Amino acid sequence: MASSSLMVALLLVSCSLAVSGQKFNAIYSFGDSISDTGNLCVNGPPAGLTLTQPPYGETFFGRATCRCSDGRLVVDFLAERYGLPLLKPSKQGGADFKKGANMAIIGATAMGSNFFSSLGVGDKIWNNGPLDTQIQWFQNLLPSICGSSCKSYLSNSLFVLGELGGNDYNAQIFGGYTPEQAAGQSPTIVNGIGAGAEKLLSMGAKYVVIPGVLPVGCFPIYLTLYQTSNAGDYDQYGCLKRFNALSARHNSLLQSKVTSLQSKYPGARIMYADFYSHVYDMVKSPSSYGFSTNLRACCGAGGGKYNYQNGARCGMSGASACGNPASSLSWDGIHLTEAAYKKIADGWVSGAYCHPALSS
Numbered sequence: 001m002a003s004s005s006l007m008v009a010l011l012l013v014s015c016s017l018a019v020s021g022q023k024f025n026a027i028y029s030f031g032d033s034i035s036d037t038g039n040l041c042v043n044g045p046p047a048g049l050t051l052t053q054p055p056y057g058e059t060f061f062g063r064a065t066c067r068c069s070d071g072r073l074v075v076d077f078l079a080e081r082y083g084l085p086l087l088k089p090s091k092q093g094g095a096d097f098k099k100g101a102n103m104a105i106i107g108a109t110a111m112g113s114n115f116f117s118s119l120g121v122g123d124k125i126w127n128n129g130p131l132d133t134q135i136q137w138f139q140n141l142l143p144s145i146c147g148s149s150c151k152s153y154l155s156n157s158l159f160v161l162g163e164l165g166g167n168d169y170n171a172q173i174f175g176g177y178t179p180e181q182a183a184g185q186s187p188t189i190v191n192g193i194g195a196g197a198e199k200l201l202s203m204g205a206k207y208v209v210i211p212g213v214l215p216v217g218c219f220p221i222y223l224t225l226y227q228t229s230n231a232g233d234y235d236q237y238g239c240l241k242r243f244n245a246l247s248a249r250h251n252s253l254l255q256s257k258v259t260s261l262q263s264k265y266p267g268a269r270i271m272y273a274d275f276y277s278h279v280y281d282m283v284k285s286p287s288s289y290g291f292s293t294n295l296r297a298c299c300g301a302g303g304g305k306y307n308y309q310n311g312a313r314c315g316m317s318g319a320s321a322c323g324n325p326a327s328s329l330s331w332d333g334i335h336l337t338e339a340a341y342k343k344i345a346d347g348w349v350s351g352a353y354c355h356p357a358l359s360s
Helices: 002-020 074-081 113-118 131-146 150-154 166-174 179-183 186-202 220-225 241-264 275-284 338-350
Strands: 027-030 100-102 158-161 207-211 269-273
Touching: 027 074, 027 131, 074 158, 074 338, 100 131, 113 166, 131 150, 131 186, 158 186, 166 179, 166 241, 179 241, 186 207, 186 241, 207 241, 241 269, 241 275, 275 338
Parallel strands: 027 100, 027 158, 158 207, 207 269
Antiparallel strands: none
16 A cells, blocks of 8 residues: 555656656746736835735735735746745845745836936836846845856756836836837837846856737726727727737847847747737637636726726725636736736746747
8 A cells, every 4th residue: 555655646746747847946037017026025015006905915825915916926836837936036135045036026127217218208117126137136146046056057947037028118108108109119128138138048047938028908007098989999809909019019029039049049948928929819718718807907996897997906995806806817907817827827838828838
């Protein structure tokens, strides 16, 4: 009986390894509110930020954790998939980062402050965590992670570089630029992301996921703030065409950048993660993903078509969450639900929405 139990246990272990297809020393994540697991809140909750209030975090953690969701994020599901602990925020003092660290911070951009100042929208950027800074945070951690043999250690770690770029466009849009004008900056923003990837590759990174931006024209915040009476401004699924065209242009350029990096670094596994296509498919066919609503925020106020109000956002007085967040694609009108993030992570691992697949 004991030997058969041991055999079953060994089979289970081998199956779990086969599912993951890859073992990593650690995961190191960079990005914005799609990925931040607490960096913005390490010194206490910033005043006026609603994501530190219930019902954020209710689904998995049972409390707000500074994650912009009802529960786990894509990077959390990747950590679970590869048998690693959930990533600690890199700014958390005294933590052990040998198995992973998260440099992502809410509001982060691909570009530095000079870029936004040159466009006259510097006042729309409100944190000090652009990609270059996040990479510096990571470099500061390296002595405690891998001492003097970092290239070897990092070559068997997974790097997730984003999503980045969304806030670079938000700054312009909220600063009065049209989506078409903002798209004029896409080559510069994509080059910034590419330069960040090359810095990590030069440090020894071998497995690098570079996600594109999301179809923001399908998000309740944009659908509310930029709604029009012209039916021609919307696609057949109710999304704003001009905003999705901006995302699509960024992603097209980013895919070309990833292809060039793959050619330049043939010894690395550089992967393009297709946030856009996967989330847009969820918008098109919500029921096939278990969603009963796709363009409406689960957590918000005011009802209406999108259940979003800037003055009563999720976590603010008057706002409340729907009874079953897992049935919604959008959590707070700006970010997605845990259920959506899990499906996205699965799509990256399997390769359905990551090229090449995360697991070889």
